[in-house]
Amino acid sequence: MTRPVIHEEETPEAQHPFTEAWGMFRKNKSAVAALGLLALITFGAIFGPYLYPTDPFEMVWMPFSPPGQEGFLLGTDYLGRDLLAMIINGAKVSLMIGLSAAVMTVFIGVTVGALAGFYRGIVEEVLMRITEFFQVLPTLLFSMVLVALFGASLPMITFAIGIVSWTAVARITRSEFLRIRELEYVMASRASGASNLNLMFGVILPNALPPIIVQSALMVGSAILFEAGLSFLGLTDPNVVSWGQIIGSNRQYILDAGYTVTIPGVAIFVTVLAISLVGDGLNDALNPKLRQR
Amino acid sequence: MSPLLEVKNLRIELTTRDGVAPVIDDLSFTLNPGETMSFVGESGCGKSMTALALMGLLPEKVGRVAAGNIIFDGEDLSQASDERLRAIRGNEISMIFQEPMTSLNPVFTIGEQIAEVLRAHQGLSRKAAWAQSIELLNAVRIPNAKSRVSDYPFQMSGGQRQRAMIAMALACQPKILIADEPTTALDVTVQAQIFDLLTDLRKQTGAAIILITHDMGAVAEMAERMIVMYAGRKAELGPVDQIIEHPRHPYTKGLIECVPHIQSDPSLERHDLVEVPGIVPSLREFGKDQCLFASRCAYLTEACLASRPTEKLFANGQSADCWHAEGL
DSSP, X not given: OOOOOOOOOOOOOOOOHHHHHHHHHHHOHHHHHHHHHHHHHHHHHHHHHHHSOOOTTSBOSOTTOOTTTSSOTTOBOTTOBBHHHHHHHHHHHHHHHHHHHHHHHHHHHHHHHHHHHHHOHHHHHHHHHHHHHHHHSOHHHHHHXXXXXXXXXXXXXXXXXHHHHHHXXXXXXXXXXXXXXXXXXXXXXXXXXXXXXXXIIIXXXXXXXXXXXXXXXXXXXXXXXXXXXXXXXXXXXXXXXXHHHHHHHHGGGTTTOTHHHHHHHHHHHHHHHHHHHHHHHHHHHHOTTTOOO | OOOSEEEEEXXXXXXXXXXXXXXXXXXXXXXXXXXXXXXXXXXXXXXXXXXHHHHTOOOTTTEEEEEEEEEETTEETTTOOHHHHHHHBTTTEEEXXXXXXXXXOTTSOHHHHHHHHHHHHHOOOHHHHHHHHHHHHXXXXXXXXXXXXXXXXXXXXXXXXXXXXXXXXXXXXXXXEEEESTTTTSOHHHHHHXXXXXXXXXXXXXXXXXXXXXXXXXXXXXOSEEEEEEXXXXXXXXXXXXXXXXXXXXXXXXXXXXXXXXXXXXXXXXXOOOOOOSOOOOGGGTTOSSOTTGGGOTTOOHHHHHSOOOEEEOTTSOEEEOTTGGGO
């Protein structure tokens, strides 16, 4: 018997997922602009202290010197410290806390969500009840208690923010796992002898990542806001500058020298807005439901 | 020659809302090394369940092996630990699925997925596994394997994906390959290529194949023996040519009659195409002590409703579970 000739089957034209996502992201003009702005802020946070080496704690001039009038671009605060130096140095702290709290959030959330969604049954019951417990806690109050009890160091603040915000990530991860675990390629991996650990983190998680990435990008923004809130209330490390802390310490003078709270406020606003817009762009790029082909 | 796989009185129970239903009820068969055996029957007759049970992949908490043994190479798989089963799956028994579109992981390249299996079971290095993946893609006749190996599943057509699945399943040279309706989702020309490929690969590797299908044409072409399943029970078992020549169970007869082109001699008079009336009973009916096909059967007598038919053996190796098997 002659073997039938195999015609070379046509290869469907499709882009690599990454290229496709970037293409979608690029269509969202505000997200691209926000990404540029964010890059600029990050650059300022990393290299700013070297480019503008004024010590943010040093009293360099008279208090309440208005912006741009006596040689200080953003003026001085109530102790006569250079506000520009404070903003630059505060950016590092705000961004770092935002990022590390988001990392912690993702770490706890993904672990809990993955275990609950994969194993179902009693594991899911217990983990989701714990998640709900953290969801109903008054978040600001709980983290204030933590910081007040254990001291206002940066790691503790990060921990306090992370511990109250991981629930959203856990729920998203769990719902993605519940959906994906039933798909055929998971069964196929199981049939080729993959272990549970491998199935969870090698097979299901990579497919569950898009919404988790979007959520954690937004998490960075909300963590920055949270930190600002805590330090406004004075629950912050007094040895480092952060944007919220600048607002908090100058709040008594809001009527006489409004710029001392407006400027750090604008910094927070712009940064968080940029992060949200980037998150929005990521959502467009990665969320298959919003994708128009 | 001792059989490679021996299934003895297998009973699989599924827990449903209406209670426990035996989706596989007292099934026994053997599979010899290098043999192709086909499972035929309508949807919901327990073909896929049998396959999943062999792999130890019954749906957790819902399905379980209630009785019987699955003896593979002298080892009872129904008693084996999870760890042992994991070592067997994909290594000694592997499986390909119905939907090549969805049974490959979309976020990894074909090569990564094949290499993963090789690394897990054979302890190959990354590099060796990758080289082996290219070899395997070549063996399943994917053109230009060297560059296609780093393609993602979405860059391949349905037929190519099914070939990649076959490559992955055969990566560790399994003794048994279970193919669960491997061509149902593909178009007809590609179906022929896949069957052709499976036949060739069986010759090369000596793997036994369990082919689950609706397609009587595929059965006739591929398999030496077949089992006809109905409502979780074996209806008929035997050599394919014998069964097609002379089915001893009314259900088999019906299945063969509803295929339009199975006649070996086209000059014979064609009879009308018939259907098997009715549908497969619901799970609630499974396990009753009567012939479950009775409601759809043209040969119904009182005996059929009184008790479950026993197995009738015939000299040619055929066996049928029907009270009227001799008379058919």
